[in-house]
Amino acid sequence: MKAFAGGQAAAYKMFETINRAPEIDAYSTTGRKLEDIRGEIEFRDVHFSYPTRPDEPIFRGFSLAIPSGTTIALVGQSGSGKSTVISLIERFYDPQLGDVLIDGVNLKEFQLRWIRSKIGLVSQEPVLFAASIKENIAYGKASATDQEVRAAAELANAAKFIDKMPQGFDTSVGEHGTQLSGGQKQRIAIARAILKDPRILLLDEATSALDAESERIVQEALDRVMSNRTTVIVAHRLSTVRNADTIAVIHQGTLVEKGPHNELLRDPEGAYSQLIKLQEANQQNNRKGDGNARLGKQMSMNKSASRRLSRDNSSHHSFSVPFGMPLGIEIQDGSSNKLCDEMPQEVPLSRLASLNKPEIPVLVLGSIASVISGVIFPIFAILLSNVIKAFYEPPHLLRRDSQFWASMFLVFGAVYFLSLPVSSYLFSIAGCRLIRRIRLMTFEKVVNMEVEWFDHPENSSGAIGARLSADAAKVRGLVGDALQLVVQNSSTLVAGLVIAFVSNWELSLIILALIPLIGLNGWIQMKFIQGFSADSKMMYEEASQVANDAVSSIRTVASFSAEEKVMDLYKKKC
Structure with missing residues (x-):
């Protein structure tokens, strides 16, 4: 239900745009065509x-x-x-x-x-x-x-x-x-x-x-x-x-x-x-201002040169730099290349988890609620077995026991009904705060980058926008729905194994032997999805860049009637 609700909410704005009929339709084939125009x-x-x-x-x-x-x-x-x-x-x-x-x-x-x-x-x-x-x-x-x-x-x-x-x-x-x-x-x-x-x-x-x-x-x-x-x-x-x-x-x-x-x-x-x-007067004022600025700059440069000469004469230390090479260029390029080459492919989970330290109390409460909702399922198995057992009892015991176990179903159902939304709410709070924090950190770093960094295709506005929107939202999986499911399923597994070993340890050992195979299947599936998502992420960034260029330059696209050309390019990138 949550997925359906999220999909409906996300689709609303998109279908609102799709269904809108433009007053000036670039795709309309109606209207007059002359042999040529004079241009009057x-x-x-x-x-x-x-x-x-x-x-x-x-x-x-x-x-x-x-x-x-x-x-x-x-x-x-x-x-x-x-x-x-x-x-x-x-x-x-x-x-x-x-x-x-x-x-x-x-x-x-x-x-x-x-x-x-x-x-x-x-x-x-x-x-x-x-x-x-x-x-x-x-x-x-x-x-x-x-x-x-x-x-x-x-x-x-x-x-x-x-x-x-x-x-x-x-x-x-x-x-x-x-x-x-x-x-x-x-x-x-x-x-x-x-x-x-x-x-x-x-x-x-x-x-x-x-x-x-x-x-x-x-x-x-x-x-x-x-x-x-x-x-x-x-x-x-x-x-x-x-x-x-x-x-x-x-x-x-x-x-x-x-x-x-x-x-x-x-x-x-x-x-x-x-x-x-008016324009000539402004130009004269600008020339005077530029002349004063140049004079002040020249005087400042002369003073700086005098100070440098004084320091050079009193200094006993020197260093050499290749002729024509500005100071720091070689070091800067080297460090930049090193940073690019040593860019890690995966970020440690501990580093991501550390970003959620302020939400530890919220995560603890959410985990408790998830554990409660997780152990309910194995407990339901016990309740169900006792209900079935009650049907084989004498009539006077059947009425008493069936009422008792029915009451237990209602109690545990109410507990599950309350614990699940509380768990989802608390984990969502932690996830949203993590998204906000990592977006702020990323954007703060982006605006402080040197201009040369933005010249690389992987750092285009479309790619950066994709990182701030899609990638940051994916990080929420660390403490959002995914972590909630991990805690809930883990508690279900542990509670189920405890109940199983108490009931029949021989049969439980056989079931326990199958768990590594289930885990291996999950690991293979995860790796496959990771590889597919990496390819789709790259395509999404490229398509996002095309869309960003087209929307920000919509007047140029419209004036050259390039809508179909842009659409073809977008389809190739999608």
Whole structure:
């Protein structure tokens, strides 16, 4: 019953998700498909607020027309609704009122996967999956060839740095692209968008998080891609949008100015001119702050150098380090490798048991309750034999003895009825506290690890999440249901053997001889299950990583219509 109840509770949330009908269905095959689109975009009296914040409207009657083949830049303060324009064009959300149209057709009328195949998205923080560079670029097109992938990389200024990598296009980017720099990740994201060959290109602050050199390289790649496409740029740095055909200034969800760069600058009191002045003032303040910081840092370095020279002159001890090798690197690498090599395969039970020392009183009470519930079964055998014996007695004794033994059945039944849930409750308390304690210890250690540790595939967020959830829950078996059953069955075995030897020791010896065979069968079964669970654990961690990447990057998955590709990968890992 406990297993059924646990299964029903666990399945509730899963079936709630499975049975939910999405309002914007990526798998829907209904809707219009045109031969091609020109890329003309129009927002017509759009009212919109995010579902999580319905009382905070983003747009109230927002209207904007973007001609085909032109580049428009959306500028404004943070929270003005610039990125929301991108989300509505991609149809991540539908407006509450008004229409978003492409080539005069309401976006809701198109087949979702088809229209998304005509739109390319490059975000501020490029989302890469824990796969090779080639596989990440190939997300842009379902059946892309190696030649197409390379051509897209060359157009995105990415081929040169990819060729310099040890495995070229087969090099793993690491979890969320941690093995690459910001500029490299952005160029791979651009290559992915190029491979898609979209008619509409959406750039959501694509260069705002890059340094000057990376921004220049990425901007060159973007300039190539933007030609002959309708391009919508969400920009934070106004210097990157000067060449846009049209600049639209959005303030609190309202279009306040629109026009080319030079035309907007003619009005010194205009919103665009004010934004430029504000940004230039901030840049000057930042430069002054950076200059003061560099001066202070230089003075500090000079003082430190003077102190080091003074100490060196007064010291009689010296040591040598290979030229170009930072101190501690060799020791650190060696210790790290040693730790990895000497990682034990099994943790001693004593170490796990020591984590439950604070719950010893709870475990003792739980063990007493388990012993009581365990000895009830052998006692029932005695009661049953006496009941059968009573039927062979004279009638006047039969009535008396049957009433007595029936009362004993009720008493011991009540004891068993009380002892079993008490035992389960106490062991569950100890098990839950152990899970909490070991999760806290593991997570505390994880957040204090060096960054290099997370670069290894076995330490991905999916694997760590599996350890914190599934593995920690398995440790509960030490003091949870498993220990309860061990204590209960052991007490049943001991009580049964005592009763058996008192009743007939010859027959009991024969039964006792079979116990090693039963134990051997249990040991073989345990080893088999352990081997199977180790394989399933590895598969679970890999599948968990795929799910983690997909959910955390759901906008990228949706914009590239990669749901089936992610599902195929998840099925392979399961």
